[in-house]
Amino acid sequence: MEKRVVFNHRVLPYLLLAPQIVITLVFFIWPAVQALKQSVLLEDAFGLSSEFVWLDNFADLFGDPFYMASLWTTAVFSVSVALLALSAALYLAVQADRVVRGAMAYKTLLIWPYAVAPAVAGVLWLLLFSPALGLLPHLLRDVGYEWNHNVKGGQAMVLVVIAASWKQISYNFLFFLAGLQAIPRSLIEAAAIDGAGPARRFWTIVFPLLTPTTFFLLVINVVYAFFDTFGIIHSVTQGGPAGATNILVYKVFSDGFIGLDLGGSAAQSVVLMGIVIALTVVQFRYVERRVHY
Amino acid sequence: MRFPNRLTLAAALLATGAAAAPALAQTEIQWWHAMGGALGERVADIAAGFNATQSDYKVVPTNKGNYTENMTAGIAAFRSGKPPHILQVFEVGTATMMSAKGAVKPVYQLMAESGEAFDPKAYLSTVAGYYMDPDGNMLSMPFNSSTPVLYYNKDAFQKAGLDPDQPPKTWAEVAEAVKKTQAAGYPCGFTTAWQSWIQLENFSAWHNLPIGTKANGFGGLDTEFMINSQAHVKHIQQLADWQKDKTFVYGGRRNNGVALFNSGECVMLTESSAGYASVKKSAQFDFGTGMLPYWPDVGSPPQNTIIGGATLWVFDGHPADDYKGVAKFFTYLSSPEVQAEWHQGTGYLPITLGAYELSKQQGFYEKNPGTETALKQMTLNPPTENSRGLRFGNFVQIRDIINEELEAVWGGSKSAQQALDSTVERGNKLLRKFERASK
Missing domain, CATH: 3.40.190.10 (Periplasmic binding protein-like II)
Structure with missing residues (x-):
């Protein structure tokens, strides 16, 4: 008796796939094609006149030392956000995994920040660090440290990295916690009986078994830092001071939606798209080799 | 029996529709x-x-x-x-x-x-x-x-032994006043809102200096910036130098600096006349307004400010x-x-x-002293080519460039000359782009 279920229908698979394909086409492929098209045009804001300018928009970008500086700023920002958000979340997850009493309360509190909109998260941290009104600058002044992120680029970068990571920690925390709970207790207990201390158990058993989660989160966090953080930048620094926090996605937003320079902004999104595609490919080809499933 | 009811309902709906x-x-x-x-x-x-x-x-x-x-x-x-x-x-x-x-x-x-x-x-x-x-x-x-005006803390002026009804008229007088208010225990001298609009655009109009060629862009799209003149550079460099002893403190882009004035930390503020209501609401001290300070050595008496x-x-x-x-x-x-x-x-x-x-x-200005300063300053002289206003394409983006370059001056990574030269160069590029797109 044949027990396997066989689907002989030819059309059905396509029908089942159709909703996903339609969504991808409408929300991802079509806008991407539009961006590609717009990036080779020079157009006024109203769309009354439009000129095909070949790759002039790209030439403008790469001839602009400030754009190149923005590339570097983006690299620093993204690496910092990914590292801070991942390591802090991992630490918290390991601690929360150990807690016996009140575990639910800790977990709930740690997940909360994820529900905060990026712009609101930015404003919260901005208020804490505001040189005029903030609590922390006053405390720092007492120990002799002058905080003014309106003038000091390094401080502004630290501030936006903290704000952006804080928001992402909750998300990472959830995944790490789930990952930790999926690790069989017997493995850890066996190692403990063999005399391995907590640190050794973590690095030789827990961390390697967490690599699929870590890898997934790394990809998600890099994409987050590249694309979803402009709300934070907009509310905290507007890219300043002197371009110190002007990351690529914020420049796309400010040139396109504030400056109404559609061609230049589209060219930047195409570059950004290229970078993220390249990064994802690198992550899947090289980093994934070190992942144990 | 239900059917007629429905009919009545429909009729009622129709009637409401007709009434609407x-x-x-x-x-x-x-x-x-x-x-x-x-x-x-x-x-x-x-x-x-x-x-x-x-x-x-x-x-x-x-x-x-x-x-x-x-x-x-x-x-x-x-x-x-x-x-x-x-x-x-x-x-x-x-x-x-x-x-x-x-x-x-x-x-x-x-x-x-x-x-x-x-x-x-x-x-x-x-x-x-x-x-x-x-x-x-x-x-x-x-x-x-x-239009931008000077706001000043009258209580602080009083405490420092200055005449609270005499706001400083020139930038030199501002610096003098700050020395006295600092001695009286106010750490910060003055701050500014809208730095591009006040310290460059209105600075130019007030001193009757061009912001750009072609009558500040009114005469055509082929205009170019002129905000790196000697007078502009001197003013911005002076502000930067004044940061050392906190005569000037940069409070951030847009009107973030207003908080420094409202909290009583800074004694003076250059901000839009439309900020009057918010200052009045937040400031816990008596304040007054004066015309924007100027530099007498630039050569012309104050012209008029722009809007x-x-x-x-x-x-x-x-x-x-x-x-x-x-x-x-x-x-x-x-x-x-x-x-x-x-x-x-x-x-x-x-x-x-x-x-x-x-x-x-209606006696509004007598009942609300300080509200007429802006009007007097705007109508001080008939506007010239330099003080009529400005008309530059892509100016929203150019103001961002100005913010960026000025912040480099405040942060000490560029001199005023370097920053303003770079502003002009980058600004002109965007003007050319606008000229090309608007043909």
Whole structure:
């Protein structure tokens, strides 16, 4: 008796796939094609006149030392956000995994920040660090440290990295916690009986078994830092001071939606798209080799 | 028995529909604006006031966010074929709106076609001049305008032994005053809001220096920036040097610096005259206003300052009858009574001479000392080519460049000369791009 279920229908698979394909086409492929098209045009804001300018928009970008500086700023920002958000979340997850009493309360509190909109998260941290009104600058002044992120680029970068990571920690925390709970207790207990201390158990058993989660989160966090953080930048620094926090996605937003320079902004999104595609490919080809499933 | 009931219901519905029909005959005029909070309520009051005077048209004001969001929303609506009738656009968007021929209906044309009486001379020349084409035709309807003034903490002046009724007139006097207030225990001298608008654009007009060639861009799209002159460099470098002893403290982009003044930390502030109400609400001390300080050695006595704020632009492509309503609304909006109430309630300038006179007659300036400074400063002299205003394409982005470069000066990574040279070079590139796109 044949027990396997066989689907002989030819059309059905396509029908089942159709909703996903339609969504991808409408929300991802079509806008991407539009961006590609717009990036080779020079157009006024109203769309009354439009000129095909070949790759002039790209030439403008790469001839602009400030754009190149923005590339570097983006690299620093993204690496910092990914590292801070991942390591802090991992630490918290390991601690929360150990807690016996009140575990639910800790977990709930740690997940909360994820529900905060990026712009609101930015404003919260901005208020804490505001040189005029903030609590922390006053405390720092007492120990002799002058905080003014309106003038000091390094401080502004630290501030936006903290704000952006804080928001992402909750998300990472959830995944790490789930990952930790999926690790069989017997493995850890066996190692403990063999005399391995907590640190050794973590690095030789827990961390390697967490690599699929870590890898997934790394990809998600890099994409987050590249694309979803402009709300934070907009509310905290507007890219300043002197371009110190002007990351690529914020420049796309400010040139396109504030400056109404559609061609230049589209060219930047195409570059950004290229970078993220390249990064994802690198992550899947090289980093994934070190992942144990 | 249920059937007749349904019939009655249907009849009742029809009757309500019929009763509502006359209301539908009223033409709706969509007005998208960027006035939030208390200002938004005033805008709604103006629309309601107009709607109560007649029954043919109904002005519907909608807040679409801040200035840039509102403008972007308006342009996006135009691109998708559904623009509002009236769009509030801030002054730096003027060049963009002007170059959109075929998308906007110039106000002078609108008023002429609708047969509404309209005299550009009734408006303050420094306000109207900003929004005129080279032939002196008004393109948009002035609505909310302001100009920067000096705010100072009278209590601090008193404590420091300075005359609280004599704000410093020159920048040298500002520095002198700061020495005394610092000795009296106020750490920060002065701060500024809107650094590009106040410390470069208005600085130029006030000293009768050009911001750009071609009469600050009024004479054509092939204009170039001139804000790296010796006088500009000296002023910015002086501000940077004054940071060392906290004579000057940079408070951030936009009007973030106002918090430093309101908290009593900084004794003086250069900020828009429209910030008066908010300073009055937050400051726990007596304050006064004075004209912007100047440098006597630049050579000319103070000229006049230029405005910021927004005007109302009319989109083309609606039925002709709608425009009659828009024109009627503009006439209502410019009437002395409406303008005077708007001016007195918000701190924006009265845009017509009639509203200014009416406010004087009502004794508004005596009851609210300090509110007339902006007007006196704006009308100090008849505007020159350098002090009429400015008209540069892509200026929203260029202001960002200016912010960026000035911050490099405040942070000490560039000298004023390097930063302003770089501003001019980068700004000119965007001007050329705009010139090319607007052909």
